[in-house]
Amino acid sequence: MKAIVIGAGIAGLTAVHTLRKAGVDVVCFERDDVPGGRVISTKRDGFIFDVGAQFFFKNYKTCYSLADELGIGQERCRWAFRVGFPDNGGWRAMVATTNPLEIMQNLPELMHFLKGKSIPFKAQVQAAGVVPTIARRYFDLDFIDFERSLDLDNESFADFVLRLGGKELLEYAFQSIASTMTLEQPEKMSAAYGLGLLVNMIGGLSTYRHGIGTITERLAERNAASIQYNTKVDKIVIENGKVKGVEIKGALVEADIVIPAITATRLLKMAAGLPDTIRKPLEMVTYSACCHVIFALPGALLPEGWYALSTPRMLNSLCSGYTNNAVKSPFYAPSKCTQISCFTYDHHAHELNEKPDEEVKRALVKDLQRFMPHMPEEPLFTEIRRWKEAVCLAPVGMLSAMARMKRQNYQDVKGLFLAGEYLNMPSVESAAASGQAAAQAALRARS
Ligand SMILES: Cc1cc2nc3c(=O)[nH]c(=O)nc-3n(C[C@H](O)[C@H](O)[C@H](O)COP(=O)(O)OP(=O)(O)OC[C@H]3O[C@@H](n4cnc5c(N)ncnc54)[C@H](O)[C@@H]3O)c2cc1C
Numbered sequence: 001m002k003a004i005v006i007g008a009g010i011a012g013l014t015a016v017h018t019l020r021k022a023g024v025d026v027v028c029f030e031r032d033d034v035p036g037g038r039v040i041s042t043k044r045d046g047f048i049f050d051v052g053a054q055f056f057f058k059n060y061k062t063c064y065s066l067a068d069e070l071g072i073g074q075e076r077c078r079w080a081f082r083v084g085f086p087d088n089g090g091w092r093a094m095v096a097t098t099n100p101l102e103i104m105q106n107l108p109e110l111m112h113f114l115k116g117k118s119i120p121f122k123a124q125v126q127a128a129g130v131v132p133t134i135a136r137r138y139f140d141l142d143f144i145d146f147e148r149s150l151d152l153d154n155e156s157f158a159d160f161v162l163r164l165g166g167k168e169l170l171e172y173a174f175q176s177i178a179s180t181m182t183l184e185q186p187e188k189m190s191a192a193y194g195l196g197l198l199v200n201m202i203g204g205l206s207t208y209r210h211g212i213g214t215i216t217e218r219l220a221e222r223n224a225a226s227i228q229y230n231t232k233v234d235k236i237v238i239e240n241g242k243v244k245g246v247e248i249k250g251a252l253v254e255a256d257i258v259i260p261a262i263t264a265t266r267l268l269k270m271a272a273g274l275p276d277t278i279r280k281p282l283e284m285v286t287y288s289a290c291c292h293v294i295f296a297l298p299g300a301l302l303p304e305g306w307y308a309l310s311t312p313r314m315l316n317s318l319c320s321g322y323t324n325n326a327v328k329s330p331f332y333a334p335s336k337c338t339q340i341s342c343f344t345y346d347h348h349a350h351e352l353n354e355k356p357d358e359e360v361k362r363a364l365v366k367d368l369q370r371f372m373p374h375m376p377e378e379p380l381f382t383e384i385r386r387w388k389e390a391v392c393l394a395p396v397g398m399l400s401a402m403a404r405m406k407r408q409n410y411q412d413v414k415g416l417f418l419a420g421e422y423l424n425m426p427s428v429e430s431a432a433a434s435g436q437a438a439a440q441a442a443l444r445a446r447s
Contacts (some may be wrong), residue, residue: 001444003236003257004246005031006152006233006270010428011419012261013219014066016226022443024257028223029248029292030144030232035220038118038390041211041429042383044309046334047296048211051385053428054341055212060429063437067208070218075209077329080106083308085176086119089116091184091371092116095210095304098202101216126165133164134195141196143425144433147400148173149192152272152389154234157194174336175200177313179320183345183389184288185313188300193394198424201365209329234259236416243415257442261435263287263389271409277409278418286423287389295343295379300338301372309371317329318352318367320345337380342368353386360384392426410441417442 003019005012009028019026034040038052057065062268067073076164084091094113095106103110114124140148152160157178161170170186174194178186182199208214220227233396234248236258245254260267264285268274276280302309302324310319323341326333333339342364343354354362361382402423417438424430 001025001256002255003027003259003442004255005030005259005261006236007037007245007261008216008229009261009431009436010028010039010063010216010219010222010429011381011421011435012259013039013216013223014062014090014432015259015261015419015439016223017066017219018436018439019442020223020226022439024443025402026226028227029233029246030227030229031232032381033229035229036213036216038387039213039216041213041217041230044381044383045212045296047337048332048341049209049248049294049339049383050212050328051294051383052290052390054323054325055205056428057200057205059200060432061177062144063429066219066432067215070215070222072214072218073173075214076206077209078204078206079327079329080305081200081205083310084306085113085172085300086312086371087116087118091303091309093303096202097204099204107412119172120168122130122166123168126169127173129171130161130165130385134199137195141192141425142293143200143427143429146192146196147403149196149425150400150403152192152195153190153397155191156187156396157189159190160194161186165371171314173310174198176310176320177314179312179345180308180343182187182288182393183320183343183349184393185346185390188242188286188288188395190396190399191394192399193425200348202407206330210331212395217434226254226283236271238271238416239412240321241275241363241413243413244350254345255415257415257417257445259417259419259435259438261438263392264419264422265389267420273413275409275412277375277412278405281405282422284395284398285396286393286395288345288391289349289353290387290392291344291349291360292385292387293344293360294383295335295340295368296381297338297340297343297376297379297384299336301340301375303337307409311371317370318344318348318363319343322368322371333368340368353388355392357382357384386412392422394426395424398422411445415445
């Protein structure tokens with residue numbers, strides 16, 4: 001059996017890894033000159049930058065077991081998710097957690113937060129309408145086993161919060177949480193996805209000591225013999241309901257198995273012969289954009305121990321939020337230095353993605369100075385990463401369509417096994433699990 005994997009993001013790398021362990025002859029074609037896709041860390045002058053994905057949630061089982069297998073389980077590090085919300089011209093912080101011990105440890109801070117103006121009393125009352133549903137559905141909101149949450153897939157997250165809570169709860173709390181996690185507005189994603197992110201987020205965040213990209217770097221190292229970089233696949237060749245191979249620069253590379261581990265939009269452009277049963281669900285998939293700007297700074301900017309600033313849309317910021325990545329581990333910034341990520345979102349991200357670096361930098365310095373006046377005019381340096389497709393949004397109906405497709409039509413094209421985060425509730429975990437599942441399905445089809 002000859003297999004081709006398209007893309008060396010975490011989905012593609014996991015598929016390659018699974019196939020190689022089963023002794024399959026596999027080659028992975030990656031367009032870029034480095035592995036990782038959207039799970040990638042870069043290094044410069046003693047700083048580590050997570051330029052794509054930022055953190056893993058507690059239940060990323062596939063990722064954690066891969067990390068253990070690759071010998072980096074011990075490098076995992078967690079940090080307190082202390083977020084500052086605007087309060088009467090200033091900021092007030094709380095630790096977002098459901099861990100009873102952490103709640104007790106931070107109780108005075110939480111009480112102080114709730115007495116402030118960050119989340120108005122009206123919104124706190126409205127929360128009473130939403131929290132019981134979240135608590136009741138907690139175990140249904142799984143990133144991989146998400147079928148039990150599909151009744152929440154028929155309205156947007158914003159409509160859900162408005163229906164059970166109210167406008168204040170949406171505008172002061174849930175909008176900024178949803179936007180920070182997805183880099184888009186809560187109107188653009190289903191309630192199932194918004195709630196899935198919310199319940200998983202409060203279980204805690206983690207990364208790897210030397211960057212989140214450690215996992216994709218190690219996967220790529222382990223499977224180096226099968227990965228061909230700087231090789232863009234132009235077309236997936238499908239004939240008579242069966243995959244024939246892929247086309248690269250006009251030449252056909254034949255294979256019995258093709259696993260495209262790329263975004264749904266790219267796949268649609270590349271595979272003209274897909275049947276409606278697969279094409280139509282793929283057409284529902286949408287992505288946010290992000291012009292991710294990271295400032296390396298000579299000193300602290302946020303108060304000690306704060307990870308993030310939440311900037312609700314009523315503030316008209318270019319960003320859904322800012323994070324202080326130096327709290328992740330001591331290796332993320334040299335001593336006394338810090339780094340601040342600016343997550344531009346919505347139409348701002350699309351606009352900034354088209355502007356030159358210097359203009360982007362100036363716009364973000366100005367935006368940050370509105371909230372942190374001591375932000376210096378000139379950072380040590382600035383790292384900019386433009387993502388035209390950042391986070392898959394799971395708009396209303398997408399998860400139901402994917403669940404149906406996976407159940408009934410996943411193998412409608414013989415030899416074609418899709419992978420990518422859009423097949424599950426979108427996340428790094430979903431991408432990794434989809435790569436593993438695609439490889440396992442290919443192995444089952446062989447035997
Ligand atoms: C700024 C940002 C923050 C995020 N934060 C988080 C977070 O904190 N937690 C979380 O869980 N998720 C987060 N995400 C989302 C997460 O990164 C993705 O869901 C996940 O990495 C998708 O993995 P993938 O392998 O499916 O796709 P990708 O990582 O996009 O991999 C696809 C690969 O295919 C390659 N490719 C594309 N076309 C071709 C072609 N024609 N030929 C050959 N190769 C091709 C690409 O170069 C790429 O390497 C974030 C994303 C961004 C951008």
